[in-house]
Amino acid sequence: MNFTSRELRLIREMERRLIGVRTFADIYKAIEDVMLLVCKAEHLAVGFSHVDNSPGLEWEAPTVKPLLQGYSAWAPRCFVYQYTLSRPNRAARDGVMLQGVPLERTETFEHSVRAGLKLRRVLATLLFKTRAKFLGGLAMYKESAREFSLRDELLLQSFIPAIKEAVDTVQDFQAERFRGDLLSALSREPWAGMVLNALGRRVEETGTARDVVNDWYPTPRELSHDVPADWVTFVKWLSSLDGVPPPDQRTLTKPRGLDTLKVSFKPSTVLRPGCTLYEVRIVEELHWMREEWSRKLSPQQLKVADLLNEGARDEDIARELKLALNTVKEHTKEIYRRTDTEGRLDFVTRGRRS
Structure with a gap:
């Protein structure tokens, strides 16, 4: 025209x-x-x-x-x-x-x-x-x-x-700057991290976060758009609230054997108009003992082994677990037998998770 x-x-x-x-x-x-x-x-x-x-x-x-x-x-x-x-x-x-x-x-x-x-x-x-x-x-x-x-x-x-x-x-310029701000906020913390929006969609993550998610949520049915489905549900619930609940009500735990995954959520320190974002702290609390050894021990033996790892004497273990001293000694002998170790130092040194 x-x-x-x-x-x-x-x-x-x-x-x-x-x-x-x-x-x-x-x-x-x-x-x-x-x-x-x-x-x-x-x-x-x-x-x-x-x-x-x-x-x-x-x-x-x-x-x-x-x-x-x-x-x-x-x-x-x-x-x-x-x-x-x-x-x-x-x-x-x-x-x-x-x-x-x-x-x-x-x-x-x-x-x-x-x-x-x-x-x-x-x-x-x-x-x-x-x-x-x-x-x-x-x-x-x-x-x-x-x-x-x-x-x-x-x-x-x-x-x-x-x-x-x-x-x-x-939008490309702002998205790049926004991504840098998010990564900067996540990098201030020593744990793996992720940022989710109000719908539970992943906006950003640290490099180690994906490895942790893949390890703890190995099947596709546990995920929603590459984010654990229970995290998505939790973020949607947080977004529906009028105000932010206290920290102890913003944490999910997922046990696996003796290990635990703790995932906590908080409003992001990076603010953008129209964006409701949550920073996700991902912490693995891994049991000290190598997994193949822990599977060989009974629940009571595991309690004794944990105290051995902490340096407790037989008398301390008996008092802590309310057991007879001879019972503690029988447990320790059975622990060493099942793990093919030659005593307390050998057991604790070789038993630590690498």
């Missing part, structure tokens, strides 16, 4: 501003006056998908923010979302999207009225890099009855490639 010299000047200015943007606010500022002037709109809203892939959008929409608060809850019933989702990266006007249904009969119109707005017209698009990578959405609104024209639709369509590229660049 042919642009007027004024439109061309505004478009070139917008493209210049989009070069080197680093934040979503930068994108909004770069396109706001051009979009509103060229398409003769009164309101602009731009939404960006969260860097942790959680549902919803992070909005830059100063004048229509009341309409978009909690939008993710009713978006599936919004005619704008329904239409543009089926036609990604394509601009569309309300007259086309409504397909003959009066605007006043839509839930979207009801929400705008409750938000104190009188929005009568909309021109919108959803932005996708690929079908699997959702970037965000853009909408312009009018309060007058005068509809957006086909020319307005074609103008927005011509803007989409430059805006989409800018959004993708910012």
Whole structure:
């Protein structure tokens, strides 16, 4: 289509501003006056998908923010979302999207009225890099009855490639910085760690976390998107609470023989708009004795062996376990026989888990 010299000047200015943007606010500022002037709109809203892939959008929409608060809850019933989702990266006007249904009969119109707005017209698009990578959405609104024209639709369509590229660049930049912040927070602790969002999806993890998960959850049915299913359920429960429970109520334990896996959850120290994140501390409490030896001993012999490892004398063991001294000596002799060792020092030295 042919642009007027004024439109061309505004478009070139917008493209210049989009070069080197680093934040979503930068994108909004770069396109706001051009979009509103060229398409003769009164309101602009731009939404960006969260860097942790959680549902919803992070909005830059100063004048229509009341309409978009909690939008993710009713978006599936919004005619704008329904239409543009089926036609990604394509601009569309309300007259086309409504397909003959009066605007006043839509839930979207009801929400705008409750938000104190009188929005009568909309021109919108959803932005996708690929079908699997959702970037965000853009909408312009009018309060007058005068509809957006086909020319307005074609103008927005011509803007989409430059805006989409800018959004993708910012999201890649922020995702990398976000990942660095998360890894920095996890690296302050000596244990294996993971970060989950409110749905229990993995956002980041330390290098050792995957080995621990694979060891303790070896079958696919125990996992949900590579995260232990019981962790996912627990995080969803935490996210549903009004407030954060005390630390002793934020820990899961998983026993395996004499070993225990302790997994504790806390709100992440890395904050992002729209992101509810939990840092997961993964600690293996492994029994000191090599597993093939511990399987040879009875429960009472294991108690005696633990005290031997702590350096206790026979008299100390008898007092601790409330046993006769001769009984303790019989247990120690049987322990050495079953493990083919020649006494206390040999047993403790060779019996330690490597």
